[in-house]
Amino acid sequence: MAKVKYYYDPEKLAFLKIRPRYSKRISNIILFILSSAVFGILTLFFLINTDILETPKEKIQSRELTEFKTNYLLLNKKIDLIAEVLDELEVRDNDIYRAYFNTAPIPEEQRKSGLGGINRYKSFKGLSNEALLTTTNEKVDEIAKQTAIQSRSLDDIIELAKGKEKFLASIPAIQPIKNENLKHMASGYGYRSDPFTKIKKFHAGMDFSTDVGTPIYATGDGKVIRANNRLSGYGNLIEIDHGYGYLTRYAHLSKYNVKQGQTVKRGDIIGYSGSTGRSSGPHLHYEVHYQGNVVNPINYYYGEISAKEFELLSQEANQENQSLD
Incomplete structure (x- = not known):
């Protein structure tokens, strides 16, 4: 009042x-x-601006929004872990896998380049969690692109590995005659005394002394490009093109076990030893050619023989004796 x-x-x-x-x-x-x-x-x-007047529905929505933000933050942590694993895989891809197969690495700018496009995330514009939604989706899109690039790279590496497997199977890597059938290494690669003229001349292969009819084995996968006696001095001759620049010759054979144009695998019997052509006794004359040049066959016997056997073979091959052809 x-x-x-x-x-x-x-x-x-x-x-x-x-x-x-x-x-x-x-x-x-x-x-x-x-x-x-x-x-x-x-x-x-x-x-x-306080919770005093919140309705039950608003309280539920508020709780859901809090859970949403928490789940997105956890998702971001998982995305970061995936990104770390992917980065490690990219390092291995460039520094190990591609280096092993002598293939150029994928440039970093190609792996990390942006996705392009204007306003790619415009649908999040104005939302209360715009920054969180945009950042998360950017990370997911970046990982998706990196994964696609890495997947294509691994497909390439698989093809390279298949090619490498074929390459390793094609290289001449075993003796053309088994040790149990070998009497001795008659003559090695290099300058040797000619059995007919007694003059030193270059001997382009290795002579394996053995009995007539001893099995001769293909030293690597390839295709028979010659199985005849039309190359002077070699007698019955087989030539195998192994691809990748490699070719092998097997001379003075008594009999063929393959035909021209036939595909062979390492270890297949391709013929039998003899003394045909310009030969002073039963043996196999074996040559290895690489990129059109004759090379020392002894450097390619790593598929079957032990280190001790290789050392003994090397000592015999390096003796300056007389060749058999």
Whole structure:
């Protein structure tokens, strides 16, 4: 209740009530209404920005949003781990696999290049978690691209490995005569005394002394390109083209076991030893050619013989004796 104020009237010799002017009363009322409105607005703003007035539905949505953000943060951590594994795989791909197969590495700028496109993530624009959604999707898209590149690279490496396997099978890598059928190494690669002229001349292969009819084996996979006696001095001759620049010759044979154009595998019997052509006794003359040049066959006997056997064979081959052809 408002406090009543009085004043003393000397003419009436009495205390009378002080009555406020009408304008003053109106001002007070307006001031009260304004104050109440401001207070109400402030109170409403406070309540809106707190959980006090949240409805059950809003509380559920708020909880779901919190879970959503937590799950996205966990997803980002998993994505980072996947990216680390992928980076390690890329290092192995470039520094080990491609280096082994002598293939150029994939440039870093190709692996890490952007995906392109304008406003690729514009659908997230204006959302409350725009930054989180955009970052996560950028990481996923980058990993997807890196994975696609790495997948294609591994496909290439598989093909290279298949080619490498074929290459290793094609290289002349075994003796053309088994040790149990070999009497001795008659003559090696290099300058030797000619059995007919007794003059030193270059001997382009190795002579294996053995009985007539001893099985002769293909020393690597390849295709028979000659099985005849049309090359002077070699007698019955077989030539195998192994690909990759390699060719082998097997001379002075008594009999063929293959035909021209036939494909053979390492270890297949291709013929039998003899003494045909320019020969001073039963033996096999064996040559290895690489890129059109004759090379020392002893450097290619690593498929079957032991280190000790190779050492003994090398000592015999290096003796400056007389060849058999």
